Amino acid sequence: MYLVYYSVEISNLSENKQLSCFMHLQVPQTPTVIPQELNSATSTSIAVYWAVNDGDAIDCFQVYCMEELQASKDAGALVEEYRVTVKESHCILEDLEPDRCYSVWVMAVNGTGCSLPSEKAIFKTAPAIPTINAEDCTVCWDTATVRWHTSSASAESFTLEYCRQHSPEGEGLRSFAGIKRPELKVSLEPNVNYFFYLRTVNPFGTSEQSEAALISTKGTRFHLLSDTAHPALQISSKATVIHLPEKTKFTGFPSVLGELLPARGCHYWEIIVSACRSYRIGICYEAISQSSVLGLSDTSWCMRCCPTQTSSLYRFLHTGVMSDVCVTEHPARIGILLDYSGGRLLFFNAERGLVLFSIRHKFTDAAHPAFALEKAGVLTLRTGMELPEFVKHS
CATH class of the missing domain: 2.60.40.10 (Immunoglobulins)
Incomplete structure (x- = not known):
């Protein structure tokens, strides 16, 4: 324990009389850091409170903070010590890292000296911004x-x-x-x-x-369901591209479904088909068997592209052949509108804004967009756009 002596003039004694007295000023006792309260942190700050002895004379506090090393970090890595000086028995430590643990300890200071450091307490910041x-x-x-x-x-x-x-x-x-x-x-x-x-x-x-x-909600956005894809197909990480590599050997029907669309409103999407010459695109009800060939059942509707030497033949299928359309130009982008309220399924040349074919049917069930590649190539899905003007006026 340290002592310091002060000489004090007492003015309320007799007019010319002075008295020197000595006062003892002790070093403060060690503060006690209060455990972290729930919901007290942000991603970059922690609130710290501590208790002190009522009889202590304290000028200020020194608050220390050091990040606890994570298991993933190098054990020999340097860790920066963070110190602030405050007057009150609480403070907010800022500019910290999200989702980290920090050791915090406090020392009380007066004119005589510093207390011993408090026991370290562990504080944690809130998670990072998602x-x-x-x-x-x-x-x-x-x-x-x-x-x-x-x-x-x-x-x-x-x-x-x-x-x-x-x-x-x-x-x-x-x-x-x-x-x-x-x-x-x-x-x-x-x-x-x-x-x-x-x-x-x-x-x-x-x-x-x-x-x-x-x-x-002005446009429909969905993704391919990788777990419905035929083993021969490669689906991109963003679930928007379908690839059937060259010389791939396969059995069955190489198709994949998109996420289920609810049986209400209008849904529009496009497929970039310029990198594939032979494919099927359309819709099918949820109950369809994965082994079913798109367009041959009574719960699926599709457009099949069959290239010829001089043109492209589009065959629109539902429980077998429905209608054929022959075009001399091979569209690079096909648009599909599924209109539950109007009872329509329309296929568009999306580049020119022209209707290729229209199917009238009272669609009653939720439906999957469906895609199949009959020869090597790539189909790319485009979703999320608002209805184009040519679709609104179709």
Whole structure:
């Protein structure tokens, strides 16, 4: 223990009388860091509180912070020590890394000296900000399956927030909390643009809000279902490209389905077919057998491209041959409109905005977009666009 002596003049004694007295000032006792409270952190900051002895004279506190090395980091890596000086018995440590553990300890300081350091306490920051990629989401008329990515290993749940892009004043955000999986299906209004935001939650706090993702129900967006693909087909990582390599030997029918479209509203998508000369594209009901050949059953409808030496023959199939159309120009892009409300399935030369064929039928069930390659080549799926003008006027 240290002592210091001060000489003090007492002015309330007799006018010319002085008294020197000595006061003892002790070094403060060791503070006690209070364990981290739940929901007290952000992705880049932690709130730290500590207790002190009531009788201590304290000028300030020195707060130390050091990142705890993760198992994935090199054991010999240098770790930076972070120190701040504060007057109060609490502080917020900022500019930290998301989803990390930090050791924190405190020393009390007065004119005599510093206390011993407190015992170290472990604090954890909230998870990193997640990312919504609109291209990974599925949008079908009045619903959207919103999908996202997070790099946080400690994420326990997510909070999804959204609003209309041009919402009336005071409408505010709608939100879903406690989401356990990195996706959620949301009911929306048709033909409306929405902004979606996301936060990641762990026991110690919530991340900042993600950047806005624009998701529009003005167009249909879906992906290929890799688990429905014939073994001979190669599906891209983004689930938008189908490839049948040259000289591939296969049995059966090399087809793949897209995500299921609900039996309401209108759905439009396009296929880039310039890298494939022989293919089938169309729709089929959910109950169709995977071994079925597209267009030969009563639950599938398709367009089959059969190239000839001088032209392309398009055969439109449902329970067998329905109709043939011969064109001298081979379109590079085919558009398909599935119109439940109008009872139509239309095939377009999407480059020229021309109808190739129209099927009138009262479609009653949810349907999969369907694709098949009969010879080596590549089909590329394009989705998410608003209805082109030539489709609106068809």
